[in-house]
Amino acid sequence: MFSSLREPNYRLFFVGQLASVMGNWMQTVAQSFLVLDLTHSGTELGLTVAARYAPVFLFGPWGGVIADRFDRRRLMFATQIASAVLAVAFALLIALGLIRLPMVYLLAIGFGLVNVIDNPARQSMISDLVSREHLSNAVLLNSITINAARVFGAAAGGVIAAGLGLALCFALNALSFVIVVVTLLLMDTARIARSPSAPRAPRQVREGFHYVARTPELLFPLLMIALVGMLAWEFPVSLPLLAGQTFHAGAGTYGLMTSVMGAGAVAGGLVSASRKHIGTRALALSAIGWGTAITLAAVAPTLPIEYAVLALVGYGSITFNSYGKIALQMTARPEMRGRVMALWALAWVGSTPIGGPIVGWFGQNLGARWGLLVGGIPTLIIGLALYPALSRLDRPAETAVR
Structure with missing residues (x-):
């Protein structure tokens, strides 16, 4: 279940990601309620x-x-420092009472823009830190x-936002990026695998699209991830509306909802990590199960039933997301x-500029429950x-294994 943690560099990467994602969820909770405080609008959220x-959607490839x-590794140094600077800017503007909606945008x-580079660098770096068997x-x-970081980060973000102020959430997120930089510095560079570097050449973005288009093992999962990422993975929009409009609660309840989802996701991840073979069929099954859970x-x-079902939503989210990434990482050639993984980011989060406003409009105009439906x-x-x-x-693949 934890075999990849035998790799020292991956252990450091693991710790850095834990801190970074925890800070990110604190910021996500704070940003959602900052926008609702400024506008009281689901569409604006x-x-x-x-x-x-939007930058991932436009420039992700x-x-x-x-x-x-x-x-x-050097790319991640740059992206973490840039992210820390942006988080500090957010914290200062809020603390000084200068924040306005255009600044949030x-x-x-x-x-x-930072994520355009950070997402593919971070996701593909995993294969540089562990052997193929791990x-x-x-x-x-x-x-x-x-998802473990989501449990603590979202819960802490809700508590901090409600009791100590939104600015502190952004300041703690800035600190989390510093922790990632430290873990990168501590890595043994001699033990990092060097994937073949793509030479500078024309039409490399087009080459990536063509490679995926002629590889069904990549194309079908990416098409599925694009639709699901656009409409289902919009919880920073749908859950604050559900907490506020349906259950008449605030940041603390939203943070707890997100934490319950994270706890379910951790359970799902531990179960999935013990599996020896994860094929593309499992991705379809996870979509069926996850779609059912979101609909429920x-x-x-009632709120207690909502919490129970959101644990199942979290379980489904990690299985779908992880199975999709495994299918892509195991199939893609190292130099591609x-x-x-940039196309994965485009499909999973880059589709948010389309899906986020759609989900926000449905939630605002037809009722918060429609944001999930x-x-x-x-x-x-x-x-x-x-x-x-x-x-x-x-x-x-199964025939080859036998």
């Missing part, structure tokens, strides 16, 4: 979340080319890290891995629709 991911061309776009386990444990969360009648039902449908194709792709 969706647009603000979209602004953070170029970030993959950079991740394939340059040293990923500008700073969110700044984080998005890669699947490392991807799963990285997802567990993200949309109709939960940065571009493939608009993601749950399509996730269930695409899982059912692509199950036959993904099952056929699994058979050659």
Whole structure:
């Protein structure tokens, strides 16, 4: 279950990600309620979340080319320092009472520009830190890290935002980026595998798209991830509306909702990490299960039942997300891995500029529960629709194993 942690460099990466994601969720909770405090609008909340991911949507494939061309550890140094500066700027503007909605948009776009490079560099760096036999386990444990950090980060963010102020959440996020820089400095560079660097050449972004288009093991998962990421993975929009409009609660309840989801995700990750073979068929099954759980969360009648169902939503989120990343990392050629993972980021979070406002509009105008239904039902449908194709792709791999 924890075999990849035998690798010393991956242990450091694991610790850094734990701190970084915890800070990020503190900031996510704080930013959601900052926007609601300024505007009282679900649509504006969706647009603000979209602004953070718009650069990934527009420039994500170029970030993959950079991740394939340059040293990923050095790229992460740059992205963590830039992110810390932006978080400090947020904290100061809020603490001084100067923050306005246009500033929130500008700073969110700044984080998005950093993520254009950070996402593919960070995701593809995992394969540089572990052997191939431990890669699947490392991807799963990285997802567990993200969700374990969500448990504490979101809960702490809700408490801090409600009791000590929003500015502190952003300041603590800045500190988390410093911790990542320290873990990168402590790594043994001699034990980091050097993937073949892509030479500077024309049409490298197009080459990445063509490579995926002619590789069904990459194309079908990416199509599924794009739809699900656009509509289902919009919880920073749908859950604050659900907490405020449906259950008449505030930041503390939203933080607890997110923490419950994180706890369910940790449980799902630990179960998945013990599996020896994870094929593309499992991705379709996880979409079916996750879509069902999100739909049930949309109709939960009381807050205690909502918490229970959100634990299942968290369980489904990590299985779907991790199985998608495993399918891509195990299939992609090393010299193309940065571009493939950039397309994963484009599909998973880069689609938010489209999905965030859609979910926010549904939640604002048709009721907060629709913010979840608009993601749950399509996730269930695409899982059912692509199950036959993904099952056929699994058979050659199973035959090869036997």
